Amino acid sequence: MITTTLPDQNAAEQTFESFGLDARILRALSEQGYTKPTPIQAQAIPVVLLGKDVMGAAQTGTGKTAGFALPIIQRLLPMANASASPARHPVRALMLTPTRELADQVYDNVARYAKHTDLRSTVVFGGVDMNPQTDALRRGVEILVATPGRLLDHVQQKSVNLSQVQMLVLDEADRMLDMGFLPDLQRIINLLPAQRQTLLFSATFSPEIKRLAASYLKQPVTIEVARSNSTNENVRQMVYQVEDGQKQAAVVHLLRQRAEQGLSKQCIVFVNSKIGCSRLARHLEREGINAAAIHGDKTQTERMQTLEGFKNGTIDALVATDVAARGLDIADMPCVINFDLPFSAEDYVHRIGRTGRAGASGDALSIFVPGDERLLADIEKLIKRSVPRGTLEGFDPTGEKARQEDSDRRRQRADVRRARGNGDGEGEDRRRRHDHGGSRSAFRPSDDPFFSRPYEPSPNSASAKPADEMIAAALSRGRQAPKRPVAALLGGAPRKS
DNA sequence: AAAAAAC
Structure with missing residues (x-):
């Protein structure tokens, strides 16, 4: 041997x-x-x-x-x-x-x-x-x-x-x-x-x-095998700051840039919410990227099919909630992108742990928007190092031009839809089918140009919320009872000897 | 702020 x-x-x-x-x-x-x-x-x-x-x-x-x-x-x-x-x-x-x-x-x-x-x-x-x-x-x-x-x-x-x-x-x-x-x-x-x-x-x-x-x-x-709470030395970490509402465009830009550089297209994009996950996957698909969403509201069959598609290469961008942050054994993941910075710094470690494994090199790229300062500070504290700030070559982080083109395009699509008289019914997840299945039409919030276009504060409302949040609030149901703190549970447990 | 997991 x-x-x-x-x-x-x-x-x-x-x-x-x-x-x-x-x-x-x-x-x-x-x-x-x-x-x-x-x-x-x-x-x-x-x-x-x-x-x-x-x-x-x-x-x-x-x-x-x-x-x-x-x-x-x-x-x-x-x-x-x-x-x-x-x-x-x-x-x-x-x-x-x-x-x-x-x-x-x-x-x-x-x-x-x-x-x-x-x-x-x-x-x-x-x-x-x-x-x-x-x-x-x-x-x-x-x-x-x-x-x-x-x-x-x-x-x-x-x-x-x-x-x-x-x-x-x-x-x-x-x-x-x-x-x-x-x-x-x-x-x-x-x-x-x-x-x-x-x-x-x-x-x-x-x-x-x-x-x-x-x-x-x-x-x-x-x-x-590694210092606890540390991140792999061979993973190149980077954060890119963009304006609120430019995150999707920034991810598209990152993926295209990697493709132009001849880097592997395979990539996991982490998102904090199930709804955001489905939305981003749809957006990437519209941009011509082979993408699919995986999260806990997908059926088990869908989850397994998506993973299989990712493994056999029919899917390039796996858009995932933290269902995929830990444990999924996907070989040689060259790149992880945080579309949202995770709520907990430990999740950051787990997410970027999908890349650079077994000595391979990898990229862990994060999108950062104003308001994320605290999350990033927590991450840097946990991993005991600062994450370098990068610039997106050839990307307009304020997105003025893209926003204009985007809304033009959306308006056209809305016109087409109005002419047709209903939505197209493609790839929904269970939650959404459930919430809208019995309604009088196939309307979904994401079909509405208002919800789909990048966030712009309403001129009459100081408390306008980003579309993501509005949809999340509208769809959130059946909240779970708050968890008991772990320490309390352990304290009450019968001790094994 | 969210996600995941038993019917």
Whole structure:
């Protein structure tokens, strides 16, 4: 085997053979083309093989999944097809993830690494039919990958038994806390034997995460591949300031500029709201860019199709909410654009963590408008460095000219529509169909030239709001009850010993 | 300010 010696402090000269992994696992690895462990794998595999608890700081794309999956498979091998009756469906290893897509990806990896063994695995997550999942669980699996909500659903239906779980993985644990999964997590963990091995992975080590670790891990070994809360050195970060209402044009400009420079067109554009996400995707498409939106109001099928399209290259710009900020394993993402600066600085770290992975270089570009000062300051404080300010070559940040052309074009389109008598009904998302489905016409706010054109303050109203906000306010329904603070929940939790 | 996740 050829190993490249890098000036790397941890992983130099190491091979998968040197961990003493079973020949069946090594065979699967070589079929996958894996030759040399990544730094996180080099650190995690021996520790997990020893049965120790692990607190791991690593983002997706560092090879983290193999870092826990390989040693777990190794440790479960003696139990494959063991005497336990399948009627008891004893799950031995449970891997929990915050999003459905991540669950699916982790499962996909596990299944590939274990393909030459007798170990069985499956994945359960929401948004899809429960019955096939129930059937798989009843047939019996040693390794189960799941999102918390659907797993509890199966637990209630008694289609799975967690009393024999010896290994628990909490993947992207910080995200699970952000998403309010702590109560579900606690309910699940209470069903597991206290005697078990627990691995917790998180991109950031917030106080809440440390607290979670203190509750559920026993003398964990800490593994870090990068300084916590830091961003990758090989990612070129940049912010571009434009006027309010020029953000869409700025993104179009950035994407075209990259295409002209012969850079890869593939790009994730992050947006803060689901509505803004759909709107930007539509705008990019109108500008002739292959774009698609992915967010939580899309059906699971749409989400999977969009991701597939992005992976096979029919989609260049994936416009996403933070559903895609963490965990989506998209190889070699050359560029991430923040259309909106994220509300939380930690989300910035996660978003730009989609690029520059496994040593590749990447661009993380952010659009900045007046009013974003605080958000940017928080980000720079967290990553402990300033993000360089760039200028968009050949772009008019006030957008006077573009605004004029744009509104002319929109007026023409509105005329055409009036002549036709209704909207065109293309690509809507569930929320919107729901809210407007029963109305007398196919009217949608985005069809109205007023809502679509760049924001201009109304001359008679000092409190005019940008179109985005107006639409968001008009469509917002069914708000969730405020979350209880994480610390309060942890404080009230029964402590595992 | 928002997003995500069980029916």
